[in-house]
Amino acid sequence: MPFLELTLPCTEAQQPRYERALENVGALAVTLADQHADAPDEQAIFEPGVGEQPLWNEMQLTALFEGGTSPELLLYALDAADEGLDWSRASFREVEDQDWERAWMDQYEPLRFGRRTWIVPWNHELPEGADADDAAVVRLDPGLAFGSGTHPTTALCLAWLDEMADEGALAGQRVLDFGCGSGILALAALKLGAAQAIGVDNDPQALTATDDNAQRNGVADQLVAYSPETEPADAYPVVVANILASALIALADTLSARVVPGGRIAMSGILAGQEDEVIERYRADFDDLRAERMEDWMRVTGVRRR
Template identity: 40%
Template sequence: MPWIQIKLQTTGEQAGHVEDLLMGLGSVSVTLEDSKDQPLLEPPPGATPIWDDTTVTGLFEADVDTDLICAAIHSDLGSHLPIKVEALEDKDWIREWMDSFEPIAFGKRLWVCPSWKTPVDPNAVNMMLDPGLAFGTGTHETTALCLRWLDGADLQDKIVVDYGCGSGILAIAAALLGAKTVYCVDNDPQALTATRDNAQRNQVSDRIEVFPPGAMPEIQADVMLANILAGPLMSLSEHLAGLTAPAGRLVLSGILQDQANDVSTTYQQWFNMDPAAIDGDWVRLTGKKAN
């Protein structure tokens, strides 16, 4: 069965009201998309950030009276609002969504592969990770920067911390690449659940331990990973330094280029910092803890 798609642009503040309006007019689904390529960084638990300029799309059955729906929208939101109405070909939408994800290589050894895809190289280090609600599937520059560093590191029998683990992608990569134990910390219970589930899927549950902040034991990590945001990285600097062993490696991301100098300067109290690695607007900072 074909469908009718009704699309309009609105503000982030009004997006929720527009979504409710379309559902009330009989839409079988409503999607919200970024209109102007505005980045949304990792939200705190329970928060649902919306773009300042949002495109709201309602999906309706083909026999709907589009004139009546458009009149109702204009009556509620104002006659000045442009509305785009278009026919939409019927498809297997689940299959369409699944086909849009392909295995991705990070460095020479490491691949991230959706569970429904066959790994490109069965002899590589293949992490099976499906897109989900928790932050981190490898497609964002900050995650890719960290994965490429892990791919080139010697992690055999190392103790690793993934602070702000999200989906567990960095932790699981470290375990697959030889780490002995990976301690995962996140303030979002959903992230801890996702990390456990993904660790089990990749058969590394015995080397992954998850904790909310404040509950992790006092350990000395050979590698400290933190892919969060510049502000939290600076406020956590003393704590993360204290959890890192002498001569331990530090890997930080979630940092914009214009924030890199401040973050690097903060960590120079404990680490000998390397030049930043850059990917688009984002950077990765690394360093080695002083003895």
């Protein structure tokens, strides 16, 4: 399936704002490359990781959208997403998915979250010095679904799961990963000791990626991915939902009902400044609501009232 690729030259100072606007209108992936590299295959591709900033002053920002997306409508949405940004230098082309998978995998390195959670691309090994006996290792190919660990919202949720495991709150538990993308959070929960995980996503690519990654990690019998229409209306002691703030607010009744009394929830996909609205919406059903920030993004956690 072809995809629509948007490229745009920008400065280092402009990059976070452009990136945020692109993600807000549904970019599947955003990468940065050095503007001055000579040939495309020599370009240093850089996806901003946790706490990392690109080195270049001038860069080329590239975003991938679903095939069939109209460039005109996209520009209209981008203008609405942030009226102060200039998109006149944006250019578009159709790309085959293979190009993107290759670029993604080539620049993707093992990353650690919290004390012992490792996200390792399927074609890499744990770095030397990592404690292989203690590590909870997820081997991942994000494919075309969101969820490689490099986005702050994923990182915030992975760090929370790692903490939960250290507190003994994951061992043997059932976990719901709502908006599972690549399945990264469900897989991390299983590797950290959860007994079973359910993934839910409204994107068929995500369900395929989650199934593939469950096979790759040898946990296909513990992880099942559903569309929102088919997910069992069950309740779980641990729920993670990394979707946008607007979706968390719209789905508050459903998500609250998915958490058992005394169970815990972590929500992300929340831009800094949106956390109070999310907390307000969940206040009726949850205690101990807290917000944690990473870069421009927030995580809200809470404990379901008994």
